[in-house]
Amino acid sequence: MNHDYDLLRRLSETDGIPGREEAVRALIRDALGGLAADARVDAMGNLIVELDGPADAPLVMVSAHMDEIGFVVRHVDDKGFLRLQNHGGFDVRNLFARHVRVHTRHGGPRLGVLNPGVKPVHIATPEDRKKVPTLDEFVVDLGLPAETVRAEVRIGDMVTLVQPFVDLGDVVSGKAMDDRSGCWVLVETLRRLTAPAVRVAAVFSTQEEVGLRGAITSAFAVQPDVGVALDTTLAVDTPGTPEHLAVTRLGEGVAIKVRDSSTISQAWLVDALADLAVAEGIAHQFEVLPLGGTDAGAIQRSRGGVASVTLSNPSRYVHTVVEMLAKRDLEAAVALLTAFLSTAGAASPPKA
Ligand SMILES: [Zn+2]
CATH class of the missing domain: 2.40.30.40 (Peptidase M42, domain 2)
Known part of the structure; x- marks a missing residue:
């Protein structure tokens, strides 16, 4: 299945600030087609798509935020x-x-x-x-x-x-890639997920950029066993910044987040994703971000606590209208998330 970069272009060029995500939500619904037949929209505007899996399997909430700054x-x-x-x-x-x-x-x-x-x-x-x-x-x-x-x-x-999306061959650049690129990874994964090994609640969330607000309420409603946020992270592998401050490097694969200032990912989830990436030959890197947060911060601290992790799309020029991402990294994110949701046992904590 080819990757749908025209969808990424449309997601980037559609407008939706926190609390005004309606046009983005309509585009995602349309892109999901029949997959969104039973989707629901809650009072906060979150779009929630649930997929059945084995009845005794864990429920994994995967969240990507629709809002842009x-x-x-x-x-x-x-x-x-x-x-x-x-x-x-x-x-x-x-x-x-x-x-x-x-x-x-x-x-x-x-x-x-x-x-x-x-x-x-x-x-x-x-x-x-x-x-x-x-x-x-x-x-x-x-x-x-x-x-x-x-x-x-x-x-x-x-x-x-206002900024048109551009496809430069190996990389793409445009506005709102934070986090329409995460929405794109989630749509592309749902399109490929033929036999989920877990129960899945895909949440296209709202108001992340003002404090993870849509994820707070949707995590409460969905009641997941495991949380995965999809978001962008810094790739400051550009002139003017020392190498040790790069966080991630463009084109070196999907980033498995170890920590940011909203979450410390459960170590077993980081290990499970890393093992899967190695087994499947998926390009990946590890991310330690000093400052910043994702929907995982809200999911992890919901109810009595939920094991959570973030898969990040490395992005140069974060929070500008020319955010640059590598297709190789985006495709690795789709591959790793698809593998994680399709592999029995991957979303279950190791026995103590
Ligand atoms: Zn974001």
């Missing part, structure tokens, strides 16, 4: 310029000179320009040039008369960054 409109000024509230962590240095889409309820989406209110180089003083503006100083310019803006734009409207 973005903004809502916080203020419209007298001239029609918009100020923004971020939903999720941005580095403002990545926000200069960007096109954005303002999603209005009645007027439809409107394109605009995002830039800080600072002087162009021609009239800036040396002091002006040293300042890094805060997010508060960035404005959206819709290029419309103020009265048109005020009539169409409402406080709270979603604002997303």
